[in-house]
């Protein structure tokens with residue numbers, strides 16, 4: 168038998184001088200990741216092992232873990248999953264029920280990890296974890312291979328915008344470190360991932376329990392694998408931001424502490440803003456200019472996606488909670504009909520003809536849902552559907568009483584996301600991702616015909632402030648340029 | 663004091679402060695977002711204020727979230743009558759300096775029946791003076807949302823809690839049926855009598871809290887810094903022996919030593935640590951090499967695995 172340093176629970180500490188470590192962690196926002204996959208594949212054990220090997224488990228917690236573990240395996244190792252499965256019901260049943268959030272860091276980076284349940288009944292809690300993740304660690308039991316639940320989790324993760332996957336082929340110790348089996352599972356998964364459009368996959372053979380290829384390499388047991396460990400992969404993963412898209416500020420509240428001050432408070436959901444920028448308030452379509460960005464610390468000269476700010480405009484406009492302040496030259500879609508994909512999360516089905524509450528950002532409005540199709544996880548094909556049962560992944564039409572404001576989820580993970588709330592129970596019954604606006608045809612325009620106008624800026628501003636313009640804004644392209652350049656472009660078209 | 667904080671104050675806030683690093687900035691933004699969302703969606707929010715380091719950070723974030731306006735909800739201090747004297751002095755100072763509304767509640771049953779940590783044991787004492795007392799105060803104020811400074815890294819059942827944590831009319835938490843919570847879209851819809859506990863610091867760790875206190879120069883109770891203080895050893899903990907109600911048991915001796923606290927609660931139940939950390943730099947350095955968790959010093963959290971969940975189900979924060 169080979170015994171490597173990685174197979175013991177008393178592994179060496181990660182070496183890095185404290186000062187250097189602190190500096191590295193501060194350089195970026197934490198990477199958010201989830202573990203997912205079918206029930207009992209070792210997700211909680213893996214995160215427990217990760218915490219253990221990165222020294223995130225303190226002595227008193229380790230003592231409690233040893234006490235609670237009892238005799239659970241022949242290796243004399245504690246039951247690492249107990250570091251995560253903190254609810255009494257979870258400990259009694261030996262499964263994860265709800266998502267646990269944990270925090271750890273290496274000398275390179277800090278991480279927020281969400282350990283999600285594999286049990287199908289608790290898919291909603293997996294979706295909760297997936298919605299904010301940058302990366303998914305998808306576990307597969309090397310003996311069982313890819314199961315329907317594995318495919319469900321991979322599909323939900325991908326729908327929710329996760330592009331980076333680690334395929335952790337776990338419990339490899341129980342296959343005698345069988346390389347052929349590992350390659351077979353990787354092949355199966357890559358084939359399936361193609362249908363999801365997922366391309367970034369790092370496959371790692373792993374023993375979560377023994378800590379092989381988690382933080383420490385498993386070379387002693389698997390000399391045939393020379394790829395990265397899990398932690399090496401996580402350290403190199405990228406976080407993403409909404410900074411390169413158009414400016415979006417969903418208004419959370421209007422601050423009016425006195426006659427002389429009126430500010431719009433919210434978190435920038437896309438792009439950036441600075442004093443002097445022209446903005447449009449949706450859905451009213453009013454135009455204004457930014458005069459100040461106020462924060463507690465100082466009056467700032469710019470704010471970017473993610474910043475919680477207070478915006479002051481140059482004129483009296485009607486703005487209230489639920490409105491969105493956006494860049495004048497890069498606006499979201501507005502309208503009453505949208506297409507979306509949703510994940511149904513509760514035993515009560517999503518019914519056509521029922522009016523739900525939809526909340527997106529700070530905006531809550533009534534919506535009718537019309538299910539169009541449902542994904543069959545066995546065949547990866549979309550079939551027709553009239554209602555969506557628990558855990559179904561479906562395509563739906565959304566119809567609103569009033570104007571709604573969205574980007575596609577593809578373009579903006581904040582302004583393209585929503586939840587559905589059942590007005591009878593007040594529970595969150597679905598998570599949704601906008602795929603596009605449905606055009607409300609009518610009128611006499613031909614679909615692909617366009618008109619270019621060249622107008623003085625002040626006249627354009629007046630037209631853009633109109634109700635009609637506001638309702639069709641997403642169909643319009645706007646560029647600022649000089650008189651000369653405009654004449655040139657129009658001249659080119661005449662030729 | 664005027665309602666509008668003026669720009670001179672803003673400039674003063676800004677002096678000597680380098681910008682926050684991206685990690686703390688992300689945590690701060692998230693917390694401010696939660697504060698604003700709850701304040702906008704609920705009719706009667708309240709902020710639980712326990713005077714400890716997490717409460718200090720929470721309060722600082724609340725002031726930032728609503729600047730240049732006032733904090734638009736009251737602070738609620740559920741007092742037990744057994745807090746460190748320095749905590750109460752600190753609290754009163756802060757409330758005055760920042761122009762805050764403070765509500766203090768002490769369970770009248772505790773006083774009437776003379777419930778103390780010495781006579782009733784830590785479990786029953788906590789149940790009456792903290793859990794029951796909190797329920798009384800929340801009912802009395804008809805609050806539909808209560809902010810708390812709990813962090814998920816504190817304890818295994820906390821790690822499972824949502825940012826908007828739904829409570830039934832009798833304040834119970836049902837960990838098996840939590841609402842899904844996707845992205846940062848929070849579901850604040852409740853019926854009459856139901857409520858939500860909101861946790862803006864959910865994703866913060868203990869080190870984050872200290873780094874933020876340092877970066878933002880947030881005032882904290884001096885008990886967090888090492889100093890020569892009187893104590894007795896009891897149940898393996900160093901308990902401060904300063905309050906006249908702290909009677910020595912047979913065999914106990916009053917000692918003096920340089921000690922400090924990693925967490926603050928009721929003095930008879932909070933253990934000090936031996937430490938020479940007199941500055942924030944010292945505290946952070948100490949934390950980064952600490953081998954035990956912060957809960958170690960708290961009698962009420964040590965009872966057994968699962969005890970926090972049980973208390974939370976019954977309405978404890």
Ligand SMILES: Nc1nc2c(ncn2[C@@H]2O[C@H](COP(=O)(O)OP(=O)(O)OP(=O)(O)O)[C@@H](O)[C@H]2O)c(=O)[nH]1
Pocket residue numbers: 204205206207208209210211212213240246248261262263264283284285286337338339340341373374375376377
């Ligand atoms: N031999 C071996 N056993 C493992 C390994 N990883 C996990 N296990 C065992 O598999 C069982 C299930 O592990 P968990 O971590 O609870 O699985 P899970 O995926 O979190 O399960 P759910 O959250 O309920 O879906 C436990 O008994 C673990 O000790 C491994 O790499 N090798």
Ligand SMILES: [Mg+2]
Pocket residue numbers: 210211212248262263282283284285
């Ligand atoms: Mg698990």
